[in-house]
Amino acid sequence: xxxxxxxxxxxxxxxxxxxxxxxxxxxxxxxxxxxxxxxxxxxxxxxxxxxxxxxxxxxxxxxxxxxxxxxxxxxxxxxxxxxxxxxxxxxxxxxxxxxxxxxxxxxxxxxxxxxxxxxxxxxxxxxxxxxxxxxxxxxxxxxxxxxxxxxxxxxxxxxxxxxxxxxxxxxxxxxxxxxxxxxxxxxxxxxxxxxxxxxxxxxxxxxxxxxxxxxxxxxxxxxxxxxxxxxxxxxxxxxxxxxxxxxxxxxxxxxxxxxxxxxxxxxxxxxxxxxxxxxxxxxxxxxxxxxxxxxxxxxxxxxxxxxxxxxxxxxxxxxxxxxxxxxxxxxxxxxxxxxxxxxxxxxxxxx
Amino acid sequence: xxxxxxxxxxxxxxxxxxxxxxxxxxxxxxxxxxxxxxxxxxxxxxxxxxxxxxxxxxxxxxxxxxxxxxxxxxxxxxxxxxxxxxxxxxxxxxxxxxxxxxxxxxxxxxxxxxxxxxxxxxxxxxxxxxxxxxxxxxxxxxxxxxxxxxxxxxxxxxxxxxxxxxxxxxxxxxxxxxxxxxxxxxxxxxxxxxxxxxxxxxxxxxxxxxxxxxxxxxxxxxxxxxxxxxxxxxxxxxxxxxxxxxxxxxxxxxxxxxxxxxxxxxxxxxxxxxxxx
Numbered sequence: 001x002x003x004x005x006x007x008x009x010x011x012x013x014x015x016x017x018x019x020x021x022x023x024x025x026x027x028x029x030x031x032x033x034x035x036x037x038x039x040x041x042x043x044x045x046x047x048x049x050x051x052x053x054x055x056x057x058x059x060x061x062x063x064x065x066x067x068x069x070x071x072x073x074x075x076x077x078x079x080x081x082x083x084x085x086x087x088x089x090x091x092x093x094x095x096x097x098x099x100x101x102x103x104x105x106x107x108x109x110x111x112x113x114x115x116x117x118x119x120x121x122x123x124x125x126x127x128x129x130x131x132x133x134x135x136x137x138x139x140x141x142x143x144x145x146x147x148x149x150x151x152x153x154x155x156x157x158x159x160x161x162x163x164x165x166x167x168x169x170x171x172x173x174x175x176x177x178x179x180x181x182x183x184x185x186x187x188x189x190x191x192x193x194x195x196x197x198x199x200x201x202x203x204x205x206x207x208x209x210x211x212x213x214x215x216x217x218x219x220x221x222x223x224x225x226x227x228x229x230x231x232x233x234x235x236x237x238x239x240x241x242x243x244x245x246x247x248x249x250x251x252x253x254x255x256x257x258x259x260x261x262x263x264x265x266x267x268x269x270x271x272x273x274x275x276x277x278x279x280x281x282x283x284x285x286x287x288x289x290x291x292x293x294x295x296x297x298x299x300x301x302x303x304x305x306x307x308x309x310x311x312x313x314x315x316x317x318x319x320x321x322x323x324x325x326x327x328x329x330x331x332x333x334x335x336x337x338x339x340x341x342x343x344x345x346x347x348x349x350x351x
Numbered sequence: 352x353x354x355x356x357x358x359x360x361x362x363x364x365x366x367x368x369x370x371x372x373x374x375x376x377x378x379x380x381x382x383x384x385x386x387x388x389x390x391x392x393x394x395x396x397x398x399x400x401x402x403x404x405x406x407x408x409x410x411x412x413x414x415x416x417x418x419x420x421x422x423x424x425x426x427x428x429x430x431x432x433x434x435x436x437x438x439x440x441x442x443x444x445x446x447x448x449x450x451x452x453x454x455x456x457x458x459x460x461x462x463x464x465x466x467x468x469x470x471x472x473x474x475x476x477x478x479x480x481x482x483x484x485x486x487x488x489x490x491x492x493x494x495x496x497x498x499x500x501x502x503x504x505x506x507x508x509x510x511x512x513x514x515x516x517x518x519x520x521x522x523x524x525x526x527x528x529x530x531x532x533x534x535x536x537x538x539x540x541x542x543x544x545x546x547x548x549x550x551x552x553x554x555x556x557x558x559x560x561x562x563x564x565x566x567x568x569x570x571x572x573x574x575x576x577x578x579x580x581x582x583x584x585x586x587x588x589x590x591x592x593x594x595x596x597x598x599x600x601x602x603x604x605x606x607x608x609x610x611x612x613x614x615x616x617x618x619x620x621x622x623x624x625x626x627x628x
Contacts, residue, residue: 087524
């Protein structure tokens with residue numbers, strides 16, 4: 001394990017505790033995504049790794065070296081900021097060259113490195129411009145080039161795509177993935193966007209209120225969410241969850257029941273992904289009857305918002321949206337292998 | 352049509368107000384300029400004379416015969432030194448106020464401002480005793496230190512806004528790029544704040560250049576700036592108005608030129624804090 005957070009706690013002077021004893025270890029070459037809602041401590045974790053903040057307790061290790069108290073310049077990491085943080089009084093070329101100038105690299109070598117990096121990020125045409133003459137996407141590319149031009153072993157990105165418009169964000173996302181593959185460096189990427197996390201990461205660390213609640217590859221996080229919070233956070237739309245009770249191998253919720261064999265009696269939370277719910281005929285057994293509320297065509301799929309008394313759910317299906325009318329009955333089956341069960345009080349996943 | 356004519360009337364009114372303001376502001380200066388070229392008879396005539404035969408004798412009489420030219424050098428030395436000191440000390444302090452967070456920050460910041468709230472004369476005697484004890488009385492060092500100490504609060508007050516306007520991610524980017532915190536300040540933040548630093552420096556320079564009270568109290572002979580030289584022209588045989596005007600013109604000329612050169616930045620610098628709140 002090359003990069004290790006060892007019991008790292010960060011409390012700010014105003015009393016907020018941004019991180020509670022974070023333990024996290026990941027390998028060089030990973031694309032690690034720190035994912036969480038605002039206030040989860042993901043940005044703090046990133047800034048602690050950068051050296052822009054000092055932890056209140058705990059250690060941060062990089063390649064067996066304790067970097068906890070090293071200033072940023074001695075950590076060998078590049079960083080991309082959400083607001084780009086370009087030097088407005090320097091040209092694009094000088095912005096990218098700046099880390100090399102600080103390191104007193106020879107002029108010819110600087111020129112070669114800057115142009116190569118600009119080429120890689122497709123900003124070669126803008127080198128003579130000022131940052132104020134760039135669009136958001138171009139400015140973010142310059143920021144990425146500046147962070148990577150001096151070949152740091154690790155590149156930190158704090159919500160780098162949040163200020164870009166939707167289309168550009170998708171494009172930059174793909175670019176970052178390609179960049180990671182070509183440069184073979186460690187990327188640490190902070191985001192609140194689960195889609196960015198799922199598409200970019202080799203592994204995702206999900207944070208909530210300063211604690212790590214799941215650390216796994218995106219596939220596992222999607223298929224085996226560690227608790228109810230992650231289940232309801234990941235996926236678009238997120239997982240349907242129902243509060244209810246198990247009695248004699250059957251889950252009872254408000255408005256429907258569902259077989260749940262092999263579970264002890266008691267309150268639990270049942271979860272199922274919208275795309276795994278099956279729409280069946282009224283005659284089919286083991287189905288629950290819901291009523292269609294709203295139908296949204298998110299081509300090529302259809303989202304059906306349905307309810308039965310207080311229970312609401314979303315179904316994602318590839319059927320024709322015109323087949324569903326508000327108010328009409330909808331018979332649904334929840335396949336046993338698609339069900340997730342969580343503890344009713346703690347929200348933790350039950351095996 | 353009505354709109355246009357009322358509009359025109361308003362414009363005429365505005366021009367009239369501006370004209371009055373300009374006349375009120377400029378008349379004394381123009382009168383002083385004329386006075387510096389008048390002989391004693393023209394100066395003291397009971398009916399103000401706008402037309403007269405100009406004489407150039409006042410300038411050499413005071414600057415060469417009375418050896419006032421070193422006073423101009425003193426003025427420059429004092430203003431430049433105190434301005435440089437103010438910026439060197441004040442800019443890092445303002446940067447600290449803009450970036451760092453520490454208990455009592457706003458109180459300390461307000462304390463800086465209060466140092467300018469007392470009437471200057473109230474600390475004149477302590478200041479005199481202080482510099483006497485240090486053996487600096489009647490040297491330009493005393494004046495430089497006095498000017499620096501009372502302009503410093505202004506520098507910190509103004510520059511904090513300029514630094515606060517620069518996103519803190521700029522400092523952090525510079526640190527990630529390989530600078531120390533101090534390096535980030537000197538090589539990245541300070542150049543970005545250069546227009547603000549310039550405006551502040553100009554204001555410091557003007558305030559120090561125009562200052563009379565402390566200079567008058569702290570130096571009597573060697574280190575006198577121009578402002579202190581003028582009262583020396585009030586002699587037992589009467590006030591030498593022509594020479595007073597000549598010194599005053601030389602003393603105000605750099606300020607007038609300076610203000611014309613940098614008026615845009617100066618207004619921005621002065622209104623900055625007000626807008627930012």
